[in-house]
Amino acid sequence: MKDALVVAKEFFDLPVEEKERFYSEDPNLISCVVKTSIDFPKEKFHFWRDTLRHRTHPLEDHIHLWPENPARYREVFGPYSVEVRNLGLRILDLICEGLGLESGYFRGPLSEGQLMLVNHYPPCPDPTLVLGLPKHGDPHLITLLNQGGVPGLQVWKDEQWVMVEPIPNAFVVNINHMLQIISNGKLRSAYHRVVTSSNVARTTVACFILPSKDILIEPAKSLVTELRPPLYESFISGDFESIYINHTHEGKDPLEHLMIRS
Numbered sequence: 623m624k625d626a627l628v629v630a631k632e633f634f635d636l637p638v639e640e641k642e643r644f645y646s647e648d649p650n651l652i653s654c655v656v657k658t659s660i661d662f663p664k665e666k667f668h669f670w671r672d673t674l675r676h677r678t679h680p681l682e683d684h685i686h687l688w689p690e691n692p693a694r695y696r697e698v699f700g701p702y703s704v705e706v707r708n709l710g711l712r713i714l715d716l717i718c719e720g721l722g723l724e725s726g727y728f729r730g731p732l733s734e735g736q737l738m739l740v741n742h743y744p745p746c747p748d749p750t751l752v753l754g755l756p757k758h759g760d761p762h763l764i765t766l767l768n769q770g771g772v773p774g775l776q777v778w779k780d781e782q783w784v785m786v787e788p789i790p791n792a793f794v795v796n797i798n799h800m801l802q803i804i805s806n807g808k809l810r811s812a813y814h815r816v817v818t819s820s821n822v823a824r825t826t827v828a829c830f831i832l833p834s835k836d837i838l839i840e841p842a843k844s845l846v847t848e849l850r851p852p853l854y855e856s857f858i859s860g861d862f863e864s865i866y867i868n869h870t871h872e873g874k875d876p877l878e879h880l881m882i883r884s
């Protein structure tokens with residue numbers, strides 16, 4: 623976990639020319655891109671974050687697209703993403719058991735994808751003016767966040783922001799929107815944001831486990847009963863991205879949009 627943060631920081635310490643080779647604002651380009659803020663050309667407010675985003679699974683389909691500089695990038699993040707995936711799938715198996723779903727429910731197409739975001743928040747001259755990331759829930763199934771030792775992540779709990787204090791060598795695991803839908807509201811997506819700091823840079827590595835693009839996402843059949851009808855409409859996984867982005871940009875909750883009102 624430490625090596626991942628070291629290499630992540632080394633990437634953002636590279637000269638701009640080295641990083642801008644990956645820079646793109648094309649939302650359809652998912653191979654390996656560097657971005658700043660969230661959607662720089664369209665958003666009303668910019669956020670104090672740079673990010674490197676790429677797919678990680680299956681490794682052999684993606685690793686050749688990742689940065690070659692720092693020299694250890696692929697060497698460290700290859701095994702790292704495999705290990706994080708194994709851990710994520712084990713957590714999903716436990717969630718599956720906890721929800722009383724048939725064993726292996728999340729194995730296969732529901733967890734076929736994996737995405738990694740290396741986030742970098744440089745020191746900010748005035749943290750009262752800008753956030754690193756605004757309030758949001760992650761769209762997929764679960765997030766495993768390696769947040770290192772620098773505080774900055776806050777979670778929305780009991781109507782207030784609570785700092786998630788870094789714990790050495792521990793992942794922050796977030797329930798995501800699609801898991802809330804599949805669990806028919808039994809599990810809640812964690813709303814969070816990132817605050818900035820004036821004196822220290824913060825680098826984090828977030829891995830998301832997500833469904834393949836073409837499958838139907840809906841409340842699990844065994845969690846829908848007469849007493850507990852489906853709370854959300856079903857949709858094709860790949861269509862969620864645009865609903866998520868449009869709503870999150872407007873400060874609205876994408877889950878509200880999919881809610882079935884009786």
Ligand SMILES: O=C(O)CCC(=O)C(=O)O
Pocket residue numbers: 739741755760767769774775814816826828
């Ligand atoms: O950097 C962090 O602490 C959180 C990052 C995050 O929320 C995200 O990448 O979705």
Ligand SMILES: [Fe+2]
Pocket residue numbers: 758759760814
């Ligand atoms: Fe997030």
